[in-house]
Amino acid sequence: MMDPKDDIEALAATNTTNDTNNNADEATTISSEEKTEAALKSDKPSLGKLFALAQPEMPMLIFSGILMVGSEGVNLITPLIVADAYDTLVDPTVLTDDARMTKINEVMTIAIIVTVAGILGGFIRATIQGVIGERVVARLRCQLYAHILKQEIAFFDEHKSGELVSRLGSDTTLLQTVISQSLPDFLVQLIKAMASMGLMFFLSAKLAGVALAGVIVIFLLSAPMGKIMARLSKEYQDVLGQAQTHSTEAIGSMRTVQGFAAEEKESKRYNEKIGNPDDIPLWWPPREPKTTYRAGFFKSITASAFFTFVFGAGFGFLNVTLWYGFYLVIQGEMTLGELTAFNSFIITVGFSMGQVANAISKVFEGMGASGRVFYLMDRVPTIPKPPPPPSSAESKTKTIETIQPESMQGNVELQNVVFHYPSRPDQIVLNDVSLKIPANSTTALVGSSGAGKSTIVSLLQRFYEVDQGRITVDGHSLDSLNLQWLRSHIGYVQQEPQLFGLTVKENMLYGVHRENVTQEEIEQASKDAHAHEFIQDWPEGYDTLVGERGVKLSGGQKQRVAIARALLTNCRILLLDEATSALDAESEHLVQQAIDKAVVGRTVIVVAHRLSTIRQADQIVVMHNHKVVDVGKHDELLARCTRYQDLIRRQSTMIRDVSMNGLASMLPDMPEDNGDSEVQFLDSASA
Numbered sequence: 041m042m043d044p045k046d047d048i049e050a051l052a053a054t055n056t057t058n059d060t061n062n063n064a065d066e067a068t069t070i071s072s073e074e075k076t077e078a079a080l081k082s083d084k085p086s087l088g089k090l091f092a093l094a095q096p097e098m099p100m101l102i103f104s105g106i107l108m109v110g111s112e113g114v115n116l117i118t119p120l121i122v123a124d125a126y127d128t129l130v131d132p133t134v135l136t137d138d139a140r141m142t143k144i145n146e147v148m149t150i151a152i153i154v155t156v157a158g159i160l161g162g163f164i165r166a167t168i169q170g171v172i173g174e175r176v177v178a179r180l181r182c183q184l185y186a187h188i189l190k191q192e193i194a195f196f197d198e199h200k201s202g203e204l205v206s207r208l209g210s211d212t213t214l215l216q217t218v219i220s221q222s223l224p225d226f227l228v229q230l231i232k233a234m235a236s237m238g239l240m241f242f243l244s245a246k247l248a249g250v251a252l253a254g255v256i257v258i259f260l261l262s263a264p265m266g267k268i269m270a271r272l273s274k275e276y277q278d279v280l281g282q283a284q285t286h287s288t289e290a291i292g293s294m295r296t297v298q299g300f301a302a303e304e305k306e307s308k309r310y311n312e313k314i315g316n317p318d319d320i321p322l323w324w325p326p327r328e329p330k331t332t333y334r335a336g337f338f339k340s341i342t343a344s345a346f347f348t349f350v351f352g353a354g355f356g357f358l359n360v361t362l363w364y365g366f367y368l369v370i371q372g373e374m375t376l377g378e379l380t381a382f383n384s385f386i387i388t389v390g391f392s393m394g395q396v397a398n399a400i401s402k403v404f405e406g407m408g409a410s411g412r413v414f415y416l417m418d419r420v421p422t423i424p425k426p427p428p429p430p431s432s433a434e435s436k437t438k439t440i441e442t443i444q445p446e447s448m449q450g451n452v453e454l455q456n457v458v459f460h461y462p463s464r465p466d467q468i469v470l471n472d473v474s475l476k477i478p479a480n481s482t483t484a485l486v487g488s489s490g491a492g493k494s495t496i497v498s499l500l501q502r503f504y505e506v507d508q509g510r511i512t513v514d515g516h517s518l519d520s521l522n523l524q525w526l527r528s529h530i531g532y533v534q535q536e537p538q539l540f541g542l543t544v545k546e547n548m549l550y551g552v553h554r555e556n557v558t559q560e561e562i563e564q565a566s567k568d569a570h571a572h573e574f575i576q577d578w579p580e581g582y583d584t585l586v587g588e589r590g591v592k593l594s595g596g597q598k599q600r601v602a603i604a605r606a607l608l609t610n611c612r613i614l615l616l617d618e619a620t621s622a623l624d625a626e627s628e629h630l631v632q633q634a635i636d637k638a639v640v641g642r643t644v645i646v647v648a649h650r651l652s653t654i655r656q657a658d659q660i661v662v663m664h665n666h667k668v669v670d671v672g673k674h675d676e677l678l679a680r681c682t683r684y685q686d687l688i689r690r691q692s693t694m695i696r697d698v699s700m701n702g703l704a705s706m707l708p709d710m711p712e713d714n715g716d717s718e719v720q721f722l723d724s725a726s727a
């Protein structure tokens with residue numbers, strides 16, 4: 041086992057190098073998770089920004105500051121009052137014990153009144169500061185969450201939800217501690233220590249000089265330990281953030297975790313960050329991996345060493361000072377009462393300095409968190425385009441103004457669009473893609489997996505900016521249109537519809553921003569989406585809670601609710617990412633009928649996987665290798681486009697198997713063939 045001292049030093053050294061990490065060996069060994077974590081940048085910690093958050097609380101902060109000075113002031117003068125009582129004991133001018141007791145009674149009554157006033161003042165101050173802390177952290181969380189929600193989608197590609205949840209949770213709590221506890225404690229104790237020191241000089245400059253020298257030496261010797269504690273706290277928070285990233289991911293995908301019987305794997309992933317103490321013999325954590333247990337272990341050792349040293353050395357030195365004090369009393373340079381008062385002040389200084397050190401380490405810890413929180417608070421999303429910085433020349437000539445036409449026709453055009461995802465700058469995803477989508481038509485995007493079909497859907501919603509070329513709606517470039525306006529005219533039904541843990545009705549109204557939606561409108565949209573039937577069968581109807589992410593609904597039900605949700609927005613453009621996952625025949629039929637109704641009178645762009653959808657489209661766009669290879673109607677493409685033929689052949693395999701095995705012939709005759717049957721389509725395709 042390695043020497044514990046080496047380990048603490050190594051840990052401190054690692055932390056130091058982390059800030060300016062240029063160590064090649066270390067760089068090669070950092071895991072991909074740590075790289076992801078490193079991607080969550082951090083601003084410089086800033087006390088100013090922290091105070092700015094408390095700006096609205098200024099009047100109460102000032103009031104609590106006054107209370108603080110008052111209550112601590114009266115606490116400090118109490119020893120001076122009590123000193124009078126001590127001196128009365130040995131005062132030769134007071135002749136009887138009764139007279140002595142009368143004077144002592146007067147003095148001690150005043151001392152008690154002053155003490156109670158101080159305690160009450162302290163109680164009110166602490167309460168106000170606690171509430172201020174709560175107000176600031178609640179405001180911070182609201183603002184931070186709003187900022188996170190405003191970030192562009194590319195930001196969320198790079199930052200895991202667990203990390204962001206950890207910023208909102210643990211980091212803001214640390215800031216709260218700084219504001220409501222550590223900073224006030226730091227100020228109170230520092231002022232207290234300084235005032236006590238002043239009073240000590242007032243009582244005896246000689247004795248105070250000796251005491252001050254001792255305090256300075258103790259403080260200087262303990263400072264490095266405080267720094268190590270701050271670094272360890274930062275490491276603790278960082279690793280805890282990584283652990284929370286794993287747990288949030290796993291808890292959010294519990295069906296997948298349990299479905300693959302991967303509970304143990306997930307436990308292991310989490311334990312690797314937390315460090316299960318039962319797996320660590322003799323308590324001493326190994327150097328790698330970095331765990332919260334390891335950081336906490338060394339933090340505990342450093343903290344107890346720190347406090348033992350500060351208090352031990354402080355009280356040891358107190359006796360030395362007292363010793364010298366007795367000498368000064370004998371020399372007649374101080375009275376006994378003054379020495380007792382001095383003694384109280386020196387204890388106050390000792391305690392206060394200990395608390396100051398503790399508060400400083402907490403402030404450092406909070407400062408680390410503040411860097412991460414303020415990075416998110418200050419981050420300007422790249423969509424919509426941020427305004428030029430006020431200091432730049434551009435800002436004088438260029439203002440970012442967007443237009444908001446009265447209505448949307450729904451003519452969409454992609455002109456020579458080149459695109460790669462910001463998180464993968466080397467991989468081109470759309471290569472010179474041009475496409476005209478007339479209003480009120482249905483366009484099916486088909487092509488090999490990874491060709492870039494869903495990417496087009498994302499770009500139309502302006503989740504990402506194109507690298508070259510442009511996308512227009514009714515002739516207006518997307519970046520010239522007001523983003524809210526654009527998105528409010530687009531309905532989107534995803535492959536795996538995302539519902540929220542609300543009621544069905546609230547889910548349906550999710551994209552509706554007007555107040556006066558009637559129950560009739562909701563039901564009409566549900567009927568069009570073939571959702572009304574199953575919703576009205578539930579005892580609580582439209583007020584039924586759907587569970588987190590809609591877990592209480594079947595796949596087909598979720599899709600139909602998602603279609604109703606899109607319909608309620610009265611969107612002009614409807615984007616459909618057709619589900620690849622198999623629904624049962626009945627469900628699929630109902631979803632298809634819902635889609636058929638939804639597409640009428642809208643511009644529809646569908647990433648199509650079903651033959652029936654493809655065949656019904658006004659135009660089919662065949663994509664391959666990140667390019668558009670052909671555009672046309674089903675029959676035209678079938679005749680001339682080999683990629684399309686391949687695609688159709690592959691998509692039809694399952695149906696063909698069914699036909700070849702003769703199962704088709706076993707099916708009862710359909711009453712009337714309306715041309716929708718895929719079996720029939722295959723027959724005609726092969727003809």
Ligand SMILES: Nc1ncnc2c1ncn2[C@@H]1O[C@H](COP(=O)(O)OP(=O)(O)OP(=O)(O)O)[C@@H](O)[C@H]1O
Nearest residue numbers: 197461463464469488489490491492493494495496
């Ligand atoms: N958020 C993302 N960040 C980085 N790369 C991405 C992202 N989303 C998709 N890609 C990559 O972009 C390429 C195109 O993906 P896209 O989802 O557009 O394909 P697709 O044609 O819709 O495929 P499929 O039919 O399989 O859904 C793929 O190589 C994919 O790995």
